[in-house]
Each structure stands twice: as C-alpha cells, then as structure tokens.
Amino acid sequence: CRESTPIRYDTQRECWDIFRYEDVYNVLKDPATFSSVRPIKGPVLLGSIIGMDPPKHMQMRGIVSKAFTPKSIEELGPRIASITEELLNAVVNEGATNLVHDLAVPLPVIVIAELLGIPAQDRRLFKEWSDSIVKGPDSGSKEDMHRLYLEREKTRHELDDYFLKIIAERRNRPEDDLVTKLVEAEVNGECLNDMEIVEFCILLLAAGNETTTNLITNSVRKLAEDPALQAILYDQPALIESFIEEVLRYYSPVLSLSRYATKDVQIGNTEIRKGELIIPWIGSANRDEEKFADADRFIADRSPNPHMAFGFGNHFCLGAPLARLEAKIALRILSNRITNIRFADHFEFKPIRSPFVYGVEELSIV
Ligand code: HEM
Numbered sequence: 001c002r003e004s005t006p007i008r009y010d011t012q013r014e015c016w017d018i019f020r021y022e023d024v025y026n027v028l029k030d031p032a033t034f035s036s037v038r039p040i041k042g043p044v045l046l047g048s049i050i051g052m053d054p055p056k057h058m059q060m061r062g063i064v065s066k067a068f069t070p071k072s073i074e075e076l077g078p079r080i081a082s083i084t085e086e087l088l089n090a091v092v093n094e095g096a097t098n099l100v101h102d103l104a105v106p107l108p109v110i111v112i113a114e115l116l117g118i119p120a121q122d123r124r125l126f127k128e129w130s131d132s133i134v135k136g137p138d139s140g141s142k143e144d145m146h147r148l149y150l151e152r153e154k155t156r157h158e159l160d161d162y163f164l165k166i167i168a169e170r171r172n173r174p175e176d177d178l179v180t181k182l183v184e185a186e187v188n189g190e191c192l193n194d195m196e197i198v199e200f201c202i203l204l205l206a207a208g209n210e211t212t213t214n215l216i217t218n219s220v221r222k223l224a225e226d227p228a229l230q231a232i233l234y235d236q237p238a239l240i241e242s243f244i245e246e247v248l249r250y251y252s253p254v255l256s257l258s259r260y261a262t263k264d265v266q267i268g269n270t271e272i273r274k275g276e277l278i279i280p281w282i283g284s285a286n287r288d289e290e291k292f293a294d295a296d297r298f299i300a301d302r303s304p305n306p307h308m309a310f311g312f313g314n315h316f317c318l319g320a321p322l323a324r325l326e327a328k329i330a331l332r333i334l335s336n337r338i339t340n341i342r343f344a345d346h347f348e349f350k351p352i353r354s355p356f357v358y359g360v361e362e363l364s365i366v
Contacts, residue, residue, distance in 0.1 A: 002284055007270045015258075015277035016270070021288035021308075023267050024280040027259055028312040031057075034259035034278060036315060047196075048203040050315060057314060063192055064200050067181035070321045076111065080326055083110050084333045096344035099220055099363040100213065103334070107326060108212035112204055117166070117177025125162075129155050130205045136354050156202075163198045204319070212323045214253035214352075214359030215244070216330050222247055222298065223331075223341050224365055229300055230341060237332075243300045244327050248286075249307035250298050255283035255358050257311065282308045283358060341365050 002019040010017055018024055027034045035053050049060045084107060091102045109127050118126055132155040135148070166179055174180045182197045192200070223230050233239055259278045264271065272278065286307045287295045310317035317323070335341065344364035352359045 002288060007268055010279075013277075013279075015279050016267075016272055018267065018278060018280045019284040019288075020268075021285040021291040024282060024285040024308065025312060027267070027278060027280045028257070028308070028315075031314055033262055033265055035262050036259060038258075039260065039275070048199040050203055050207065054314060059187065059190070060192075060196070061314075061318070062187045063185045063190070064182065065318060066185050066187070067178055068318055073321045073325060076115070076322070077325060077329065079114065080107070080111060080329045081333065083107060084330050088333065088337060096347075096364040096366050097338075099365055100217055100361065103330060104213040104216040104220075104363070105209075107216065107330060108209045108323075111322070111326060112208050115178045116201060116204070117170070117175050117179050122162075126205075129159055129162075130209045133159075133202065133206050134210045134357075136356070159202055159205075160195075160198055163201050164194055167194050167197055207317070208319045208322070210357060210359075211253045212319075212326055214251075214357060215248065215323055215327050217359050217363050218251035218253065219244060219247045219327055219331055220334065220341065220365065221360060221363055222251065223335070224343050224363075226298070227340065227342075229298075230335065230339075232300055233331075233335065234339075239301055240328055240331060241324070242303060242305065244324060244331070245305045245307065246298055246300055246302050247327075248309035249292070249302070249305055250286070252283040252286050252307070252309045252358055254309065254311075254356065255354075256281045256356055282311065338365070 006018075006020040006023060008017050008019075009015075018027060031053050036051055036057070037053055038051050041047070041051070049057055049064065052060060084103065087103050087106055088097075091097050097103075106127075109130060110123065113120075113123050113126050132151060135151075163179075167183060170177070170180045170183050174184070179197065179201070182192055182200060185192060223233075229243070233243060256279050259280065261272050261274055261276050261278060263274050266272070285291070286309060289295045291306070292302075310320040310323075342365060344366050347362075347364040350361040352361055
C-alpha cells in the first residue's frame with residue numbers, strides 16, 4: 001500500500017493519509033505549513049501544548065519542559081523500580097500473569113500520579129479519568145460519538161475541579177512535585193496560569209499512560225514471540241535500550257498523528273488544499289523499506305534507528321525519557337523474575353481496536 005499509494009484521500013474521515021517516511025518527516029518538520037491547531041476543540045485537550053503552533057508552542061513548552069528535564073526523570077529510576085517490584089509481588093506467582101492488568105497499566109498511572117503529587121487514595125479516580133479521556137468510540141455512529149463527547153465533558157469538569165484544588169493548595173504550601181514546579185516555573189518573567197497548568201496535567205494523563213502501557217506490553221509480547229531474543233538480552237543486557245527502540249519502531253504504540261494544512265501545498269504529486277486534515281502515519285513510516293533495511297524484520301541491535309514513534313520536530317514527545325526508563329526498568333525486573341517468558345496456554349491476541357494506538361487488550365504470560 002505504501003509503495004503503490006503513498007498518499008490517499010479517506011472520503012469517510014475526510015482526511016489525507018500520508019504513509020511514506022520522507023513525507024511524514026517533511027510534514028512534521030514544517031509546523032508553519034502543517035499546523036497542530038485543531039479548528040474544533042474537544043473537551044479534553046482544549047488548549048494544551050500538543051495543539052499549539054510556534055511561537056506560542058515554544059514558549060509554553062519551554063516552561064513545562066523546565067519541570068520535566070531528562071535529569072529529573074532519571075532520578076525517578078529507583079522509585080519506578082520499587083513500584084514495579086511491588087506490583088509484581090502482588091501478582092499470584094502460580095499460573096499466568098495478566099501483564100496488561102498487573103503491570104503495564106498501573107505502572108505509568110502510578111508514576112504520573114506520584115510525579116504530579118496526587119494523593120495515593122485518589123489514584124483509582126485518577127485511573128478512571130485517564131481511561132475516560134483516551135477511550136475511543138465503540139462504533140463510529142453519531143449517537144456513540146455524542147455519548148463519548150458527553151462523557152469526556154463530564155470527566156473534563158471533574159478534572160478541572162480536582163486539579164484547580166491541588167494547584168491552589170500548592171500555591172499556599174509548595175511540595176516537591178510537578179504541580180509545584182509548574183506553579184513556580186517561569187520563562188522571561190512569565191508563569192503559567194491555573195488553567196494552563198490544568199491543561200498540561202490532563203495532557204500528561206492523555207499522552208503518557210496508554211502509550212507507555214503499550215510500549216511495555218508490546219515489548220513483552222515480542223519477547224514471548226521470539227524466545228531467542230530473551231537469550232540475546234540475557235547474554236547482552238546492554239542491548240535492552242536498542243531492543244526498546246526497535247519495539248518502538250516495529251510495534252509503534254502511537255500509529256498516527258494529525259495536522260492541518262495552513263495553505264495549498266503539494267506532497268509528492270498530490271495537491272492538498274488549505275484547511276484540509278492530514279494524518280501522518282508514523283506507524284507506517286517506521287516500516288518504510290526506503291528508510292529501514294529489512295523494515296519488517298525485528299533487529300534488536302538495529303543501528304541507527306531513526307524511528308518516529310515519539311513524533312518528530314517541535315512536538316517531539318516530552319515524556320520520551322520517562323517512557324524509555326519505565327520500559328527499561330519493567331523489562332529488567334520482569335526478565336529477572338520470569339526467565340523464560342511464554343504466552344499462557346489458550347491465550348488469544350486481541351489487538352486494541354483503534355486507528356491511533358497499537359497494543360493488545362490482554363497479555364497472559366507464564
Ligand atoms: C507528544 C508518543 C509517552 C508526554 C507525543 C507525540 C508522540 C508521542 C508521537 C507527538 C505528537 C504530535 O506530534 O502531535 C509517545 C509514546 C509514548 C509516550 C509512543 C510511550 C511509549 C509519553 C509520556 C509522557 C508524554 C510518558 C508524559 C508523562 C507527551 C507530551 C507531548 C507528547 C507532553 C506533547 C509535546 C508537545 O506538543 O510539544 N508523544 N508518548 N508522552 N508526549 Fe508522548
């Protein structure tokens with residue numbers, strides 16, 4: 001499909017699908033022509049940085065990334081390891097482990113909740129909100145979409161109330177957490193206002209949880225599919241980082257992004273009109289034979305590996321160091337505990353039904 005139809009118009013969803021690496025790359029690197037600003041805002045990501053263009057995007061990202069540096073993420077390592085140990089200790093060791101439920105879902109949720117400074121007793125609520133904002137429609141019907149919209153609107157109100165309370169508390173009594181850092185962060189004398197902080201907190205829920213869950217499950221799935229890989233990683237533990245990069249390329253947790261043309265523009269031989277919606281398929285770009293030799297083969301030590309699983313350009317994923325660290329720690333601890341990871345008997349793959357994310361609903365391993 002990518003070779004014969006590198007670009008196609010989807011008449012149902014009324015958008016241009018872009019499949020080749022080079023085209024996706026060119027779209028993502030040119031925010032002046034391919035904007036991230038949505039013409040219609042949904043209730044969830046009304047005005048967070050993911051839906052902004054330069055120069056406002058750079059300014060806002062500058063403020064939040066100060067509270068989100070690779071160094072501060074690196075310091076979370078020991079805590080991520082102890083959460084992983086605790087979660088795995090709680091799993092009954094006889095029989096199969098439901099990896100999605102037991103580890104891959106709760107780990108990122110707990111990490112983000114702790115990062116933000118959410119009290120432990122509120123974590124369940126936090127997970128429900130997190131699910132509600134990323135949940136897709138059961139079908140494409142109008143009623144279904146409307147129901148989803150109303151549900152998200154309700155969640156949005158609950159989240160606003162919840163975070164505004166926490167922000168007010170941190171303004172009075174600072175703590176060692178991300179909300180306090182966001183309250184205090186300043187660039188050129190400018191701070192974030194309360195609603196901007198709320199938007200960013202919600203973005204972390206939406207962008208950071210399911211994606212990381214899928215990176216962890218896709219990694220363990222690959223190990224269970226290919227026992228030789230487990231032996232390679234056992235002999236050469238340093239390969240874990242390139243293994244994770246290859247999982248990101250091969251089973252990209254995020255499949256597609258969206259942009260809007262700010263003017264009439266040509267991609268390849270295709271004319272795209274101002275205002276039209278463009279879907280850069282990073283999942284497809286990451287398998288493009290013109291960019292990756294043997295693109296459909298999983299090569300644990302592939303180098304270089306310029307995949308775009310975390311996007312590219314000005315919106316490159318702010319949480320990439322955190323996602324990589326969580327996956328690395330989870331895999332290290334899991335493979336110390338289970339030396340020969342296999343799928344449980346009668347386990348059946350059920351891919352998540354979504355055009356945007358790639359993962360499995362359940363992963364039963366022994
Ligand atoms: C942006 C993927 C984990 C926070 C993005 C984008 C992608 C992505 C593709 C670019 C969106 C665009 O260009 O429109 C992923 C994947 C993850 C992951 C595959 C896990 C494997 C996380 C985590 C966090 C996070 C753990 C935070 C806790 C963000 C934020 C942005 C973003 C804040 C917006 C950056 C901006 O607009 O400047 N992510 N993400 N992500 N991600 Fe991630």
